[in-house]
Amino acid sequence: MAHGSGSGVSLADVAKLAGVSAQTVSRVANCSDAVRPETRKRVLAAMGELGYRPSFAARSLRAGCYQSVGLAMSGDIASTGRRLQLEGVAAAAAQRGYAMTLIQLADDEATLGEASSRMSGLPVDGQILYLGSSTDDFATFEPPSMLPTVIISTRHHPRCATVSNDQTGCSVSIVDYFIKKGHREIRFVGGRRDSYSNISRQKGWEQALRTRGLRVVEPMHGDWTADSGYELGMRLVQDRECTAVYASNDAIAVGVIYALRDAGLRVPEDVSVIGADDSLVGVIPHLDLTSYRFNDEQVGSIAFDLATNPPEGKEPPHILVPGMIVERKTVAQAPQR
Amino acid sequence: MAHGSGSGVSLADVAKLAGVSAQTVSRVANCSDAVRPETRKRVLAAMGELGYRPSFAARSLRAGCYQSVGLAMSGDIASTGRRLQLEGVAAAAAQRGYAMTLIQLADDEATLGEASSRMSGLPVDGQILYLGSSTDDFATFEPPSMLPTVIISTRHHPRCATVSNDQTGCSVSIVDYFIKKGHREIRFVGGRRDSYSNISRQKGWEQALRTRGLRVVEPMHGDWTADSGYELGMRLVQDRECTAVYASNDAIAVGVIYALRDAGLRVPEDVSVIGADDSLVGVIPHLDLTSYRFNDEQVGSIAFDLATNPPEGKEPPHILVPGMIVERKTVAQAPQR
DNA sequence: CTGAGGAATGTTAACGTAAACATTCCTCAG
DNA sequence: CTGAGGAATGTTTACGTTAACATTCCTCAG
Numbered sequence: 001m002a003h004g005s006g007s008g009v010s011l012a013d014v015a016k017l018a019g020v021s022a023q024t025v026s027r028v029a030n031c032s033d034a035v036r037p038e039t040r041k042r043v044l045a046a047m048g049e050l051g052y053r054p055s056f057a058a059r060s061l062r063a064g065c066y067q068s069v070g071l072a073m074s075g076d077i078a079s080t081g082r083r084l085q086l087e088g089v090a091a092a093a094a095q096r097g098y099a100m101t102l103i104q105l106a107d108d109e110a111t112l113g114e115a116s117s118r119m120s121g122l123p124v125d126g127q128i129l130y131l132g133s134s135t136d137d138f139a140t141f142e143p144p145s146m147l148p149t150v151i152i153s154t155r156h157h158p159r160c161a162t163v164s165n166d167q168t169g170c171s172v173s174i175v176d177y178f179i180k181k182g183h184r185e186i187r188f189v190g191g192r193r194d195s196y197s198n199i200s201r202q203k204g205w206e207q208a209l210r211t212r213g214l215r216v217v218e219p220m221h222g223d224w225t226a227d228s229g230y231e232l233g234m235r236l237v238q239d240r241e242c243t244a245v246y247a248s249n250d251a252i253a254v255g256v257i258y259a260l261r262d263a264g265l266r267v268p269e270d271v272s273v274i275g276a277d278d279s280l281v282g283v284i285p286h287l288d289l290t291s292y293r294f295n296d297e298q299v300g301s302i303a304f305d306l307a308t309n310p311p312e313g314k315e316p317p318h319i320l321v322p323g324m325i326v327e328r329k330t331v332a333q334a335p336q337r
Numbered sequence: 338m339a340h341g342s343g344s345g346v347s348l349a350d351v352a353k354l355a356g357v358s359a360q361t362v363s364r365v366a367n368c369s370d371a372v373r374p375e376t377r378k379r380v381l382a383a384m385g386e387l388g389y390r391p392s393f394a395a396r397s398l399r400a401g402c403y404q405s406v407g408l409a410m411s412g413d414i415a416s417t418g419r420r421l422q423l424e425g426v427a428a429a430a431a432q433r434g435y436a437m438t439l440i441q442l443a444d445d446e447a448t449l450g451e452a453s454s455r456m457s458g459l460p461v462d463g464q465i466l467y468l469g470s471s472t473d474d475f476a477t478f479e480p481p482s483m484l485p486t487v488i489i490s491t492r493h494h495p496r497c498a499t500v501s502n503d504q505t506g507c508s509v510s511i512v513d514y515f516i517k518k519g520h521r522e523i524r525f526v527g528g529r530r531d532s533y534s535n536i537s538r539q540k541g542w543e544q545a546l547r548t549r550g551l552r553v554v555e556p557m558h559g560d561w562t563a564d565s566g567y568e569l570g571m572r573l574v575q576d577r578e579c580t581a582v583y584a585s586n587d588a589i590a591v592g593v594i595y596a597l598r599d600a601g602l603r604v605p606e607d608v609s610v611i612g613a614d615d616s617l618v619g620v621i622p623h624l625d626l627t628s629y630r631f632n633d634e635q636v637g638s639i640a641f642d643l644a645t646n647p648p649e650g651k652e653p654p655h656i657l658v659p660g661m662i663v664e665r666k667t668v669a670q671a672p673q674r
Numbered sequence: 675c676t677g678a679g680g681a682a683t684g685t686t687a688a689c690g691t692a693a694a695c696a697t698t699c700c701t702c703a704g
Numbered sequence: 705c706t707g708a709g710g711a712a713t714g715t716t717t718a719c720g721t722t723a724a725c726a727t728t729c730c731t732c733a734g
Contacts, residue, residue, distance in 0.1 A: 008401075008483060010690050021714045026692055036712065051482040056460040057403070058690030061394035061719050064345075068438070068459075077424045087414045090441040099459050101405070102437045104427040122405075122436050123393040123460050145388035146345060225619035251620045258622045282562035283588045284621055285595045347720050358684045363722060373682065395720035398689050 009050045018046035029054055060123060068099040069307050070124035074110035074131040082130070085152060088300020089128060098308065105131065112141040112151065120144055126307030128152060133196035148310035150303045154200050156318045161306045165294040166320035167197055171204025174246050174274055174292060177325055179212060182334035183244035183272065188219040189232050189256055191248040195224075198248050201276065205246060217242075222252055229255020237263040243271055243334045250275035250291055254284065257330060268332035278326055288328035295323050346387045355383035366391055397460060405436040406644050407461030411447035411468040419467070422489060425637015426465060435645065442468065449478040449488065457481055463644030465489060470533035485647035487640045491537050493655045498643045502631040503657035504534055508541025511583050511611055511629060514662055516549060519671035520581035520609065525556040526569050526593055528585040532561075535585050538613065542583060554579075559589055566592020574600040580608055580671045587612035587628055591621065594667060605669035615663055625665035632660050 011022040011029070018025065020043060027035050028043040029052075035043075046052075060066045071089055076082065086102075093100045101122050105115055110131045119127045126148040133153045143149035143160050151157055154164045178186050188205045191198040202219060209216045220235060222228030229252035236242060236256065247253035253275030257267050265271055278293035299321045311317060348359040348366070355362065357380060364372050365380040366389075372380075383389075397403045408426055413419065423439075430437045438459050442452055447468045456464045463485040470490045472478075480486035480497050488494055491501045515523050525542045528535040539556060546553045557572060559565030566589035573579060573593065584590035590612030594604050602608055615630035636658045648654060 011692095012690080022690085023692075023715080024713060026690095027713090030692080034712065039712080053457045053481065053483060055398065055690050056458060057394050057396075057398035058719090059394075059458075059692085060460075061392065061398055061689090061721090062691050062693085064719075066394070066460075077420065077427060083414065083420050087441075090414060090439060094441045094443070100439045100441075102427060102439050104424075104431045104437075106431070120390045121393060121396075123397075123403075144390065146390060226622040227619070230622040254620065255622045280620060282564070283591065283617060285563040285567040285592045348722095349720080359720085360685080360722075361683060363720095364683090367722085371682065376682080392720050395689090396722085398691090398719090399721050399723085401689075 009052045010055070011052075014043065014046045014050055014052050017050060018043045056123070065125050066099075066123040067097065068101055068123050068125060069093055069304060070101045070103070070119045070122055070127040072103050072105060072115035072119055072127065072129050072131070074105045074115075074135075075107045077104065084294075084296030085130065085300045085303075088297040089304050090300070091297065092301040092304035096304075096308070098304075111135050111137045113137050116141070116144060116147075116149065120147060126150070126310070128303045128307050134194075148307050150306045152299065152303055154196065154320070157316065159316060161310070161316045161318070163299055163303045163306065163319045163321065165296065165299055166322050167200035168204035168207070169320060169322050170276060170292050170294070171201050171246070172208045173322075173325060174276075175205060175208035175212065175214075177274070177331070178244040178246070178272065179214075181244075181272065181331060184214055184334070185217075185239075185241045186214065186244040186246060187217055187236065187239065187242050189229065189236070189245055189247045189252055190219050190221040191224040191252060193221045201248050222255075224249055224251060226251040226255040226258075229253065230259045232256060233259025234263065236260070237265065244331075245271060245273045247273065247275050249277050250280045250289060253289060253291070253330070254280065254287065257287070257289075268330050270335055272331040272334070274325070274331055288330065290328045290331045291326050293323050293326050295321050346389045347392070348389075351380065351383045351387055351389050354387060355380045393460070402462050403436075403460040404434065405438055405460050405462060406430055406641060407438045407440070407456045407459055407464040409440050409442060409452035409456055409464065409466050409468070411442045411452075412444045414441065421631075421633030422467065422637045422640075425634040426641050427637070428634065429638040429641035433641075433645070435641075448472050448474045450474050453478070453481060453484075453486065457484060463487070463647070465640045465644050467640075471531075485644050487643045489636065489640055491533065491657070494653065496653060498647070498653045498655070500636055500640045500643065500656045500658065502633070502636055503659050504537035505541035505544070506657060506659050507613060507629050507631070508538050508583070509545045510659075510662060511613075512542060512545035512549065512551075514611070514668070515581040515583070515609065516551075518581075518609065518668060521551055521671070522554075522576075522578045523551065523581040523583060524554055524573065524576065524579050526566065526573070526582055526584045526589055527556050527558040528561040528589060530558045538585050559592075561586055561588060563588040563592040563595075566590065567596045569593060570596025571600065573597070574602065581668075582608060582610045584610065584612050586614050587617045587626060590626060590628070590667070591617065591624065594624070594626075605667050607672055609668040609671075611662070611668055625667065627665045627668045628663050630660050630663050632658050 011025045014025045015022040025043050028040050090100055101124050112129055115129050128150045130152040133155055150161045152164055153162050154167055190202055206216055220232045222232050233256035253273050257273050260267055260271050275289050275291040278291040348362045351362045352359040362380050365377050427437055438461050449466055452466050465487045467489040487498045489501055490499050491504055527539055543553055557569045559569050570593035590610050594610050597604055597608055612626050612628040615628040
């Protein structure tokens with residue numbers, strides 16, 4: 001017995017059992033009020049007996065849409081940030097009565113073109129593409145004409161709507177926050193050099209420092225782990241003028257803090273440290289790391305809206321969603337010199 | 338212009354433009370080789386021009402199945418473990434050419450019945466229900482007759498296949514691992530008392546100790562955070578006989594370790610500590626926490642297989658997937674007394 | 675030159691649903 | 705008693721696809 005489409009039981013089957021027409025069954029299934037209570041009862045009984053399940057295929061064929069949005073992700077769904085945006089899309093979809101179709105692309109096939117072509121055969125009214133910002137075909141990708149397409153990316157695309165966390169804005173906020181606290185020597189400790197989010201964060205930091213007329217010291221780079229942060233932190237100890245450190249993620253921030261403390265410096269009294277992503281809550285005792293929390297939920301929700309209600313205008317929108325600094329205990333006023 | 342189903346452009350439209358029959362276009366779309374190269378080219382050109390996208394609805398209506406599996410999750414998709422199992426399902430689906438339809442249930446509607454009924458109108462050949470193990474209707478839930486159903490849960494269900502991580506097995510492995518290292522006073526530090534996974538882990542620990550004839554000391558409970566682990570760790574210091582601690586998750590383990598060290602005890606020389614979930618890799622400097630890693634990928638993959646290829650037998654399978662201890666540096670031989 | 679045989683293409687029908695329209699049946703005003 | 709009007713239900717049709725069968729056209733052996 002083939003499972004699938006409508007469970008093999010159709011309106012007609014139910015109709016026959018209940019002694020009514022298929023249309024009447026359809027009316028019952030769709031809660032129309034133009035059915036006598038007695039008839040309705042008989043139909044519902046027949047439905048139950050046969051295990052009727054409406055056929056999504058037939059319904060959407062008739063309706064011409066699916067009430068479903070597609071999300072294509074590459075590699076790791078689970079990594080920080082990505083998963084929250086997935087959740088944002090899912091939440092927005094749920095709220096608006098949409099389903100979500102998720103496809104995962106292996107890293108070696110993670111191009112926008114491939115994702116879009118796989119998606120085009122699926123039951124979706126719009127698609128959200130969430131691959132790394134560094135896919136080969138980002139610039140050349142042409143979205144399918146009849147399928148509203150949104151790319152989650154910090155980069156701007158000429159033909160597609162794009163949304164993402166405002167990585168640059170994150171850096172600017174952090175720099176300004178440090179400045180407000182009286183800091184002037186603000187260092188950046190990076191993650192992997194080739195990572196797009198690291199590049200954006202670093203660029204934003206540099207830009208903000210220059211605009212504010214502060215000194216830019218060439219940053220060091222680690223591999224996103226706390227251990228690499230520790231090493232970099234130990235090197236940072238030499239830098240006697242530095243009073244503020246902006247780490248490209250929280251693990252690095254933790255590494256830096258441990259290193260500074262091991263070197264006899266106090267955090268935040270001597271050096272203030274801030275992380276990014278706000279991913280380490282509740283995980284380390286007595287560490288109240290000040291961090292920057294992105295609004296992943298909103299990114300997902302906006303992506304959903306753009307995919308299901310594409311704006312009319314010529315120019316595709318490029319939306320950057322700001323987050324906020326979560327103040328805890330690793331940033332203080334700059335020490336007096 | 339309505340988007341959706343087949344982009345509004347049908348085989349017939351393409352056929353007219355290319356001057357062939359719809360069937361020929363269908364053959365081209367399905368890569369049948371019974372088409373003259375020249376014809377194929379003409380058809381492909383027409384497809385491109387019109388932006389043809391095959392209609393999922395029509396195809397599955399005809400085929401009688403969707404090549405898609407449904408996954409229902411409650412509340413937080415992102416939390417440790419859950420997200421990895423999501424990824425496991427997604428990976429298995431991708432590998433076998435299936436799509437995945439994800440629906441998210443708000444916490445106040447997270448029952449198996451609700452999930453299943455929502456799913457029944459979606460394009461899925463099978464469904465995987467992944468709510469908390471504590472849903473109200475777990476025992477009474479009746480799966481729909483024509484939709485293969487799998488529940489991800491440590492509990493056994495009389496009518497549905499179930500899969501999950503082997504929480505009890507985790508505890509047994511950990512106890513035996515400690516015993517192998519010469520420990521005999523093995524404590525359990527729990528997370529939230531009412532959490533199902535905490536209950537299972539504690540039960541497994543207790544059972545293992547009893548079976549091996551070791552002393553069971555009533556465990557303490559925190560709230561899963563490192564800070565709560567720290568507090569409990571400080572209380573644990575009084576327990577002079579304890580040489581081994583099994584923490585119900587990694588954050589608690591970290592808290593315990595910090596507390597023990599602050600109290601002057603060495604880890605692992607004086608007291609060994611093990612966590613569970615292996616969720617804190619690379620996040621704390623110089624902490625090489627021994628932990629138990631579950632095989633979430635495999636849980637997801639098995640769930641997928643059961644949902645798409647339901648076994649014939651009468652008794653629904655109940656599968657517990659073992660994980661493994663990841664040996665690092667927080668467990669050592671028991672100290673000599 | 676004939677026609678058998680195969681390659682390429684066309685035609686028909688069915689999948690399950692729901693809108694639009696058609697029919698039946700009942701009630702009640704005149 | 706008649707029939708207008710409305711409620712309940714039935715019938716037809718189209719959505720886009722593809723399996724199954726039908727047709728056309730070409731090639732080449734005899």
